[in-house]
Amino acid sequence: MAAMACTSAASKTVFTPRLGSVKSVKSVRSVQLTSAFHGQSVARVSQVARFKSADVVSKGAGRRAVVVCKAADGKTVVIGLAADSGCGKSTFMRRLTSVFGGAASPPKGGNPDSNTLISDTTTVICLDDYHSLDRYGRKEAAVTALDPRANNFDLMYEQVKALKEGKSVEKPIYNHVTGLLDAPETIHPPKILVIEGLHPMYDERVRELLDFSIYLDISDDVKFAWKIQRDMAERGHSLESIKASIAARKPDFDAFIDPQKQYADVVIQVLPTQLIPDDNEGKVLRVRMVMKEGVPFFEPVYLFDEGSTISWIPCGRKLTCSYPGIKFFYGPDTYYGNEVSVLEMDGQFDKLDELIYVESHLSNISTKFYGEITQQMLKHADFPGSNNGTGLFQTICGLKIRGVYERILANQNNAATLESAKA
Amino acid sequence: MAAMACTSAASKTVFTPRLGSVKSVKSVRSVQLTSAFHGQSVARVSQVARFKSADVVSKGAGRRAVVVCKAADGKTVVIGLAADSGCGKSTFMRRLTSVFGGAASPPKGGNPDSNTLISDTTTVICLDDYHSLDRYGRKEAAVTALDPRANNFDLMYEQVKALKEGKSVEKPIYNHVTGLLDAPETIHPPKILVIEGLHPMYDERVRELLDFSIYLDISDDVKFAWKIQRDMAERGHSLESIKASIAARKPDFDAFIDPQKQYADVVIQVLPTQLIPDDNEGKVLRVRMVMKEGVPFFEPVYLFDEGSTISWIPCGRKLTCSYPGIKFFYGPDTYYGNEVSVLEMDGQFDKLDELIYVESHLSNISTKFYGEITQQMLKHADFPGSNNGTGLFQTICGLKIRGVYERILANQNNAATLESAKA
Numbered sequence: 098m099a100a101m102a103c104t105s106a107a108s109k110t111v112f113t114p115r116l117g118s119v120k121s122v123k124s125v126r127s128v129q130l131t132s133a134f135h136g137q138s139v140a141r142v143s144q145v146a147r148f149k150s151a152d153v154v155s156k157g158a159g160r161r162a163v164v165v166c167k168a169a170d171g172k173t174v175v176i177g178l179a180a181d182s183g184c185g186k187s188t189f190m191r192r193l194t195s196v197f198g199g200a201a202s203p204p205k206g207g208n209p210d211s212n213t214l215i216s217d218t219t220t221v222i223c224l225d226d227y228h229s230l231d232r233y234g235r236k237e238a239a240v241t242a243l244d245p246r247a248n249n250f251d252l253m254y255e256q257v258k259a260l261k262e263g264k265s266v267e268k269p270i271y272n273h274v275t276g277l278l279d280a281p282e283t284i285h286p287p288k289i290l291v292i293e294g295l296h297p298m299y300d301e302r303v304r305e306l307l308d309f310s311i312y313l314d315i316s317d318d319v320k321f322a323w324k325i326q327r328d329m330a331e332r333g334h335s336l337e338s339i340k341a342s343i344a345a346r347k348p349d350f351d352a353f354i355d356p357q358k359q360y361a362d363v364v365i366q367v368l369p370t371q372l373i374p375d376d377n378e379g380k381v382l383r384v385r386m387v388m389k390e391g392v393p394f395f396e397p398v399y400l401f402d403e404g405s406t407i408s409w410i411p412c413g414r415k416l417t418c419s420y421p422g423i424k425f426f427y428g429p430d431t432y433y434g435n436e437v438s439v440l441e442m443d444g445q446f447d448k449l450d451e452l453i454y455v456e457s458h459l460s461n462i463s464t465k466f467y468g469e470i471t472q473q474m475l476k477h478a479d480f481p482g483s484n485n486g487t488g489l490f491q492t493i494c495g496l497k498i499r500g501v502y503e504r505i506l507a508n509q510n511n512a513a514t515l516e517s518a519k520a
Numbered sequence: 521m522a523a524m525a526c527t528s529a530a531s532k533t534v535f536t537p538r539l540g541s542v543k544s545v546k547s548v549r550s551v552q553l554t555s556a557f558h559g560q561s562v563a564r565v566s567q568v569a570r571f572k573s574a575d576v577v578s579k580g581a582g583r584r585a586v587v588v589c590k591a592a593d594g595k596t597v598v599i600g601l602a603a604d605s606g607c608g609k610s611t612f613m614r615r616l617t618s619v620f621g622g623a624a625s626p627p628k629g630g631n632p633d634s635n636t637l638i639s640d641t642t643t644v645i646c647l648d649d650y651h652s653l654d655r656y657g658r659k660e661a662a663v664t665a666l667d668p669r670a671n672n673f674d675l676m677y678e679q680v681k682a683l684k685e686g687k688s689v690e691k692p693i694y695n696h697v698t699g700l701l702d703a704p705e706t707i708h709p710p711k712i713l714v715i716e717g718l719h720p721m722y723d724e725r726v727r728e729l730l731d732f733s734i735y736l737d738i739s740d741d742v743k744f745a746w747k748i749q750r751d752m753a754e755r756g757h758s759l760e761s762i763k764a765s766i767a768a769r770k771p772d773f774d775a776f777i778d779p780q781k782q783y784a785d786v787v788i789q790v791l792p793t794q795l796i797p798d799d800n801e802g803k804v805l806r807v808r809m810v811m812k813e814g815v816p817f818f819e820p821v822y823l824f825d826e827g828s829t830i831s832w833i834p835c836g837r838k839l840t841c842s843y844p845g846i847k848f849f850y851g852p853d854t855y856y857g858n859e860v861s862v863l864e865m866d867g868q869f870d871k872l873d874e875l876i877y878v879e880s881h882l883s884n885i886s887t888k889f890y891g892e893i894t895q896q897m898l899k900h901a902d903f904p905g906s907n908n909g910t911g912l913f914q915t916i917c918g919l920k921i922r923g924v925y926e927r928i929l930a931n932q933n934n935a936a937t938l939e940s941a942k943a
Contacts, residue, residue, distance in 0.1 A: 401824045402881060404837025413852050414827025429836050458825060 173286045177297030180313030189491045196495035210272045220287035224294025225271040227253040232276025243349035250300040260286045298357040312361035316368045322379025359433035362392045372421035383443040384486025390436040394504035396461045397438035400427035442486035463500030596709045600720030603736035612914045619918035633695045643710035647717025648694040650676040655699025666772035673723040683709045721780040735784035739791045745802025782856035785815045795844035806866035807909025813859040817927040820861035823850035865909035886923035
């Protein structure tokens with residue numbers, strides 16, 4: 098069910114493929130609903146998309162809107178997001194799907210404990226679903242969920258490959274409530290498939306399928322501070338038990354999770370602030386976005402002057418910030434032997450003015466209009482990290498992923514056009 | 521002899537007042553040569569200046585070039601430059617006059633030991649000429665040249681005031697060779713009068729006459745390194761005698777010279793580099809340009825983002841620099857209770873690419889075309905400091921002074937036009 102050809106349509110249907118929404122599909126033939134127009138010639142669809150919904154309906158233009166879609170080799174773009182549990186992956190996913198314009202929700206009518214999130218454009222699957230051992234099996238075998246032996250990489254590879262090729266799959270569900278493996282759910286190939294979890298880059302075959310990859314790297318200090326906040330303050334755990342649980346997890350984490358960051362196209366590092374001496378509250382954060390150079394369809398974000406080294410305190414005559422202020426850093430570096438660019442933000446925003454001011458000085462941010470980052474951040478001001486670098490860099494990552502996706506698609510369409518010109 | 525009125529002219533004469541040069545003046549009437557068109561209505565002259573020399577000559581347009589200059593209240597713009605002796609004032613002056621386009625030379629046919637330098641636009645007088653005590657008098661009274669008692673501030677004030685009002689003066693000459701006061705020389709009011717020396721901002725009355733002021737602040741470490749270089753390496757003095765001479769000079773310097781920097785619109789600080797740990801060779805320099813905010817007709821130079829704090833290492837992907845590299849800093853600060861902006865350069869340039877790259881990232885530099893700083897620096901590549909911040913900031917100062925001068929003039933002309941419209 099990869100590239101479907103819509104031949105003609107006379108209706109009030111309006112496609113807004115960038116936002117991935119279909120207002121009405123009643124009389125459109127040959128449209129694959131579940132995959133939200135996956136595989137259509139986006140170049141053709143874009144022409145239709147120039148008519149706004151209201152125009153089409155009120156002016157009756159819908160009756161003459163003839164959609165002739167050509168089959169294209171549009172394949173699902175696959176994004177990997179690696180991080181430990183409790184590190185803000187779900188917030189990141191909400192920011193990402195928001196950039197694409199739709200709200201994400203679990204598959205309708207399915208298992209209420211499904212870990213999958215589907216929006217018009219994006220399907221996010223949780224790699225915990227590929228656990229080969231459930232909670233009891235792990236206990237019995239004395240392995241953690243971080244251990245590759247508790248995960249089925251063959252199935253992960255097969256299913257991600259199938260989705261990438263436009264085929265639906267029956268994916269297992271790991272039930273986080275019961276700790277058991279539930280009956281599988283059908284996943285249709287979306288425009289963008291995000292695989293998030295502990296091991297998206299662990300298996301070489303899966304890694305090869307990724308069009309773009311991100312590693313959320315929370316430093317031990319911050320992880321500890323966050324766990325204290327959540328498990329001690331909110332759940333009443335003792336400091337000792339928190340320390341013990343972190344210590345128990347660490348060897349497997351270091352052996353199986355952490356090494357994946359060398360493969361990531363972007364690593365978001367979350368560290369304690371350097372603006373407050375000896376701070377270990379984990380409230381004010383220094384967040385670094387380490388961006389690999391030479392990744393296809395991806396240009397690292399930069400501040401002021403590409404390729405040079407800059408530190409910038411925007412607080413001054415035009416912008417006044419409260420203690421401890423905000424400090425940015427940008428510069429080239431190497432990371433696991435790869436050439437990278439690093440963008441860093443230490444501190445937090447007091448208010449909107451600061452964000453738009455910062456946004457206006459960043460380049461290569463893949464926005465479609467001035468202030469898009471600020472708009473996105475404002476829209477989700479209640480999400481964790483909206484006032485610091487985690488929110489900012491997650492939002493930027495979302496925009497960059499959209500950019501990568503659109504360029505891959507444009508590239509595929511160019512190739513398809515060339516192919517059809519030859520035929 | 522202030523504002524002279526040129527009534528009409530039919531000739532091939534072309535005025536290029538911005539550069540201060542006169543190609544031919546044969547048939548232009550009523551033009552005051554020595555003061556190089558001082559006091560003319562620049563607005564009028566500018567109209568003529570739109571014709572390029574070649575155009576006028578080849579197309580015969582010169583015959584219809586009728587210059588009708590109205591008297592304007594153009595007064596001499598006075599610039600003060602304070603610095604200790606041996607601190608690069610003369611190099612600075614050569615860079616400054618070069619920005620205005622003419623070569624500076626001592627008054628023709630005068631005392632060969634005159635300290636004055638005259639170019640088409642600029643006259644530079646040395647304040648040593650206002651010594652009231654000659655070398656022997658100072659010895660007798662046991663005062664240094666730094667001591668106000670060895671200087672005649674009344675005369676300095678009267679003569680600078682007269683020149684500013686467009687009146688010629690008979691200025692004494694302090695003969696640096698003989699140490700005596702020679703017979704005076706006539707100084708005509710130029711477009712720009714630079715008074716350079718130890719005390720341009722010491723006397724409040726003189727200070728009030730300054731339209732713009734600069735203080736060259738060489739740190740003790742660098743001064744010492746330079747003196748070692750000159751007096752020990754080149755003149756064979758002993759280290760002990762150099763130390764003694766610096767120590768002897770220091771109390772008066774601290775009492776009478778140094779305090780002037782609080783009044784300067786721009787202070788150029790020359791410090792040892794911070795790029796080489798414990799460097800005290802004085803070869804690699806960290807140079808800071810401290811620019812006062814709120815000075816009429818003067819906007820401080822900035823790097824990337826006005827009013828914020830930035831450090832910038834331009835060496836990276838686009839620019840490769842040899843050890844120890846180059847580092848810039850820019851940011852707001854306070855200096856003697858005044859709000860200032862600081863631009864700093866540490867390190868030195870290897871070659872042209874670096875300078876044009878740096879120039880392209882600076883703003884408010886008062887250039888007339890892209891690359892003017894680089895062109896000026898290249899033109900005088902053999903001057904001391906051409907590869908570091910002293911040369912760069914002296915050149916920028918020259919451009920800023922030109923900017924101040926032109927804006928003062930434009931302001932005067934606007935006032936004159938308003939006045940004549942009222943009449």
